[in-house]
Amino acid sequence: MINLLDKFDKFIAREIxxxxxxxxxxxxxIEVIKEWKIKVLELTLSKNGKVVGISIxxxxxDKLEKAIENADKVMKYLSPIPLEIGVDENYIxxxxxxxxxxxxxxxxxxxxxxxxYALEKGxxxxxxxxxxxxxxxxxxxxxxxxxxxxxxxxxxxxxFKENSSAHEVSxxxxxxxxxxxxxRYAGELANMTxxxxxxxxxxxxxxxxxxxFSNLISxxxxxxxxxxxxxxxxxLKNKMGKKVANECISIRDSGIERxxxxxxxxxxxxxxxxxxxxxxxxxxxxxxxxxxxxxKYGVKTTGNAGIISPVxxxxxxxxxxxxxxxxxxxxxxxxxxxxxxxxxxxxxxxxFSTVAxxxxxYAKNGEILHAxxxxxxxxxxxxxxxxxxxxxxxxxxxxxxxxxNPVFCPxxxxxxxxxxxx
Amino acid sequence: xxxxxxxxxxxKYVEIRIERREGNEILYVNGEIKSVDFQExxxxxxxxxxxxxxFCFSNVVSKREIKKCVERAEKMAKLQKKVRLSDEKAHExxxxxxxxxxxxxxxxxxxxxxxxxxxxxxxxxxxxxxxVEKLYMNSDGSKIYSKIPRIYLYYLxxxxxxxxxxxxxxxxxxxxxxxxxxxxxxxxILHDLSFxxxxxxxxxxxxxxxxxxLGPYITGLIAHESCGHPxxxxxxxxxxxxxxxxxxxTEKLLGKKFANECISIADNPTLPNSYGYYxxxxxxxxxxxxxxxxxxxxxxxxxxxxxxxxxxxxSNASARATYGKEPIVRMANTYFMPGDYSxxxxxxxxxxxxxxxxxxxxxxxxxRINQKYVGEEAYIIRNGxxxxxxxxxxxxxxxxxxxxxxxxxxEKLQFYPATCGKGDPMQGIEVSTxxxxxxxxxVRIK
Numbered sequence: 001m002i003n004l005l006d007k008f009d010k011f012i013a014r015e016i017x018x019x020x021x022x023x024x025x026x027x028x029x030i031e032v033i034k035e036w037k038i039k040v041l042e043l044t045l046s047k048n049g050k051v052v053g054i055s056i057x058x059x060x061x062d063k064l065e066k067a068i069e070n071a072d073k074v075m076k077y078l079s080p081i082p083l084e085i086g087v088d089e090n091y092i093x094x095x096x097x098x099x100x101x102x103x104x105x106x107x108x109x110x111x112x113x114x115x116x117y118a119l120e121k122g123x124x125x126x127x128x129x130x131x132x133x134x135x136x137x138x139x140x141x142x143x144x145x146x147x148x149x150x151x152x153x154x155x156x157x158x159x160f161k162e163n164s165s166a167h168e169v170s171x172x173x174x175x176x177x178x179x180x181x182x183x184r185y186a187g188e189l190a191n192m193t194x195x196x197x198x199x200x201x202x203x204x205x206x207x208x209x210x211x212x213f214s215n216l217i218s219x220x221x222x223x224x225x226x227x228x229x230x231x232x233x234x235x236l237k238n239k240m241g242k243k244v245a246n247e248c249i250s251i252r253d254s255g256i257e258r259x260x261x262x263x264x265x266x267x268x269x270x271x272x273x274x275x276x277x278x279x280x281x282x283x284x285x286x287x288x289x290x291x292x293x294x295x296k297y298g299v300k301t302t303g304n305a306g307i308i309s310p311v312x313x314x315x316x317x318x319x320x321x322x323x324x325x326x327x328x329x330x331x332x333x334x335x336x337x338x339x340x341x342x343x344x345x346x347x348x349x350x351x352f353s354t355v356a357x358x359x360x361x362y363a364k365n366g367e368i369l370h371a372x373x374x375x376x377x378x379x380x381x382x383x384x385x386x387x388x389x390x391x392x393x394x395x396x397x398x399x400x401x402x403x404x405n406p407v408f409c410p411x412x413x414x415x416x417x418x419x420x421x422x
Numbered sequence: 423x424x425x426x427x428x429x430x431x432x433x434k435y436v437e438i439r440i441e442r443r444e445g446n447e448i449l450y451v452n453g454e455i456k457s458v459d460f461q462e463x464x465x466x467x468x469x470x471x472x473x474x475x476x477f478c479f480s481n482v483v484s485k486r487e488i489k490k491c492v493e494r495a496e497k498m499a500k501l502q503k504k505v506r507l508s509d510e511k512a513h514e515x516x517x518x519x520x521x522x523x524x525x526x527x528x529x530x531x532x533x534x535x536x537x538x539x540x541x542x543x544x545x546x547x548x549x550x551x552x553x554v555e556k557l558y559m560n561s562d563g564s565k566i567y568s569k570i571p572r573i574y575l576y577y578l579x580x581x582x583x584x585x586x587x588x589x590x591x592x593x594x595x596x597x598x599x600x601x602x603x604x605x606x607x608x609x610x611i612l613h614d615l616s617f618x619x620x621x622x623x624x625x626x627x628x629x630x631x632x633x634x635x636l637g638p639y640i641t642g643l644i645a646h647e648s649c650g651h652p653x654x655x656x657x658x659x660x661x662x663x664x665x666x667x668x669x670x671x672t673e674k675l676l677g678k679k680f681a682n683e684c685i686s687i688a689d690n691p692t693l694p695n696s697y698g699y700y701x702x703x704x705x706x707x708x709x710x711x712x713x714x715x716x717x718x719x720x721x722x723x724x725x726x727x728x729x730x731x732x733x734x735x736x737s738n739a740s741a742r743a744t745y746g747k748e749p750i751v752r753m754a755n756t757y758f759m760p761g762d763y764s765x766x767x768x769x770x771x772x773x774x775x776x777x778x779x780x781x782x783x784x785x786x787x788x789x790r791i792n793q794k795y796v797g798e799e800a801y802i803i804r805n806g807x808x809x810x811x812x813x814x815x816x817x818x819x820x821x822x823x824x825x826x827x828x829x830x831x832x833e834k835l836q837f838y839p840a841t842c843g844k845g846d847p848m849q850g851i852e853v854s855t856x857x858x859x860x861x862x863x864x865v866r867i868k
Contacts, residue, residue: 022846022847024846026660026661026662026663026664027660029501029502029503030474030501030502030503031474031475031501031503031505031661032474032475032476032477032498032501032505032748033474033475033476033477033498033499033501034476034477034478034479034498034748035477035478035479035494035495035498036478036479036480036746037478037479037480037481037482038465038479038480038481038746039481039482040481051457051458052458052459052460053457053458053459053460054459054460054461055459055460055461055462056462057462057463057464057465057481058464058481058482067460070460073525074458074460074525074526077525077526077527077530078455078458078526078530079455081454081455081456104498124660124663126660126661126663126664127664128664128665128846156664156665156846157664158663158664160663167664227451227456230451230452231451231452231544231546231578232544232545232546232578232580232588233546233578307457308449308456308457340785340788341785341786341787341788342785343782343783343784343785344782344783345782345783345796345798345814346586346587346588346782347588348580348586348588349586351783352783353783353785353794353796354785355785355786355787355788355792355794357667357787357788374787374791374792376785376792376794376818378794378816400665401665401666401846401848420794420818420868421792421818422791422792422793422794422818422819422820422823
């Protein structure tokens with residue numbers, strides 16, 4: 001069927017077959033189990049420099065012929081645009097795969113255990129447990145024909161106790177590595193219900209937990225896409241080779257991380273994924289590229305296609321020198337365990353604010369004095385990254401509603417973060 | 423085929439939604455077409471309620487697949503949690519909204535004409551249209567067919583002139599291509615270019631305290647964020663607590679005074695051509711206007727059949743689902759109902775303050791109390807008159823303080839399209855936010 005595409009000067013065809021299951025619970029009971037089965041063929045077709053993208057569900061020969069006919073019709077109205085399809089077959093496939101992520105009984109059992117752990121110290125819990133298996137095939141006009149399979153599972157659980165709450169996640173490519181005890185950790189954290197007080201607006205040293213820090217890093221990853229830089233969605237324009245973070249910060253993108261839940265054998269062009277340094281000791285080293293943006297910038301692709309916009313796979317924040325306890329023990333300021341609703345006033349300057357969610361603390365010499373309510377960080381992302389002075393050795397893979405691309409993330413201490421209140 | 427699902431199901435309740443979406447997206451960046459994409463989705467969702475809920479989606483629509491999906495959903499629904507639905511009238515109906523789209527060249531020419539207005543600046547235009555066709559049936563006897571077109575345009579404009587300033591705007595309706603000229607996108611672009619240039623040259627710090635007028639673009643968002651979301655009954659009952667959060671509202675708030683008398687807020691899916699338009703929701707309930715706050719008093723929450731059962735009332739047709747997802751409680755078009763004041767009357771007795779017209783940055787906590795809005799287009803008010811441009815003034819205010827201090831509502835209502843995010847997996851759904859000028863007295867301005 002794919003040979004129908006030979007009439008185009010360039011083409012990429014990706015067939016994605018995905019099965020997903022979700023266990024969803026709230027008020028301590030599992031309420032719904034969901035299942036999705038989807039098969040889609042995504043085409044990028046180019047003739048005389050004119051490019052059209054078409055997505056067909058459950059493709060067959062008839063549907064493909066109709067799509068080609070439509071593409072021909074549409075192309076006569078288009079102007080040529082650049083489309084490069086790279087070739088790099090140095091595929092590194094060390095990632096794990098686990099078909100058990102779709103096992104109903106095992107998923108139910110994991111979710112029930114997480115709920116029980118949460119209720120050891122917590123009063124109410126809610127969350128989701130996902131299992132996803134994906135098969136991808138790719139063909140392109142450069143002669144590439146490859147296939148890949150991926151699995152991922154993640155547990156996201158929030159625990160409430162009186163006016164307090166805490167959130168934890170566990171992510172892996174293997175179901176057995178999902179740690180149901182994160183329910184207990186969240187319960188213990190929510191149970192630290194020292195009286196929540198307001199604090200004055202001002203600058204504070206702040207410890208960000210991996211859950212909180214990963215939220216900011218996931219935005220940073222999207223800003224490192226060459227498309228975001230071109231379009232005005234990034235503060236990293238004209239910053240190549242310049243300092244964008246403190247020297248203790250190194251950030252990489254990896255499509256080959258063994259347990260990275262977004263690891264892929266190849267990108268959307270069929271180019272081998274790899275590990276790419278974005279920031280090395282505080283200096284911006286690379287944007288994320290597909291072959292088209294790479295040509296524009298005069299560099300090689302980083303294996304991060306997205307056909308239009310390069311995308312990050314798994315973001316790795318390199319661990320620091322401190323134990324988690326040491327990062328917290330030093331703090332004279334705030335400990336923030338989660339963030340949400342991060343919004344930018346200006347993508348190109350990096351000015352933003354984000355709301356502290358779940359339990360947060362005010363601490364002096366590492367001793368927690370009281371819980372804190374009603375705070376947000378209202379600052380600039382580049383400034384925050386430049387003011388990070390310590391990272392923990394402990395790194396956790398985070399992916400959930402507010403961290404839309406997985407981040408392997410340590411605890412971070414930020415000096416003089418601007419805190420505002422209502 | 424949909425009837426087949428109902429015939430073979432053994433569970434107490436089953437529903438099927440067969441849905442086809444045909445869409446076109448065009449992305450234009452800095453004078454260059456980046457992509458022209460076409461999508462076609464065709465799939466079915468089956469939801470079964472036994473004790474719990476079993477939900478199955480497949481994009482293979484065949485009798486064989488329906489049988490598999492029903493069986494799997496029935497098996498999955500045997501859970502501890504007891505889910506029940508409110509008793510509702512079943513409907514059989516067909517509804518359509520007119521609207522077509524031209525071939526792609528006309529769309530590209532239109533975007534190109536806008537792009538050329540900005541050729542000296544960094545800019546992004548993102549256009550999409552779609553036609554959504556649905557057949558919904560449930561075991562209570564509802565059978566509803568619908569077809570609705572939608573059209574949407576977004577732009578982000580960046581200007582560099584010593585400082586860097588950005589402005590984005592969205593335009594959208596339910597309906598076809600004929601609506602695009604009514605948006606006057608060109609007029610908005612000219613206005614934004616001129617304003618951002620003035621902001622860089624003349625923007626000054628706003629006073630640190632005073633009266634604030636929030637324009638319709640911002641108050642529409644406030645209605646959505648601090649009234650619409652917290653009045654979603656599933657959130658009040660804790661079903662969204664792990665992701666979208668909880669609510670300051672409880673059932674005890676019904677009938678209680680919550681805001682100044684000048685405040686009334688409604689949510690209405692039936693507004694013709696509105697971006698959040700629908701005639702029946704995704705549980706087959708006939709849509710109607712919902713008055714959330716009436717002259718300051720909490721009047722009703724947004725319900726689907728599950729939350730209506732739990733709160734012992736009827737659904738008000740707030741169940742909505744995106745392609746392949748479960749129906750959950752959603753807003754449609756949420757808005758402040760107009761008051762009596764002209765803008766001139768609202769401004770005239772302000773000694774010192776700001777008038778915030780547009781925002782770029784906003785956020786609110788997950789119980790919907792602590793909210794922040796940062797003005798992009800904003801003006802300083804002195805002695806009852808606009809007297810200069812305010813540089814990025816912001817307010818951080820609790821929901822309770824906002825509704826208590828709001829003492830005047832403007833007469834001119836304006837709607838803006840938005841994509842509202844909620845659910846797990848995330849469902850971005852078409853809504854609009856409607857606002858009037860609202861004055862709040864004596865607030866901290868940053």
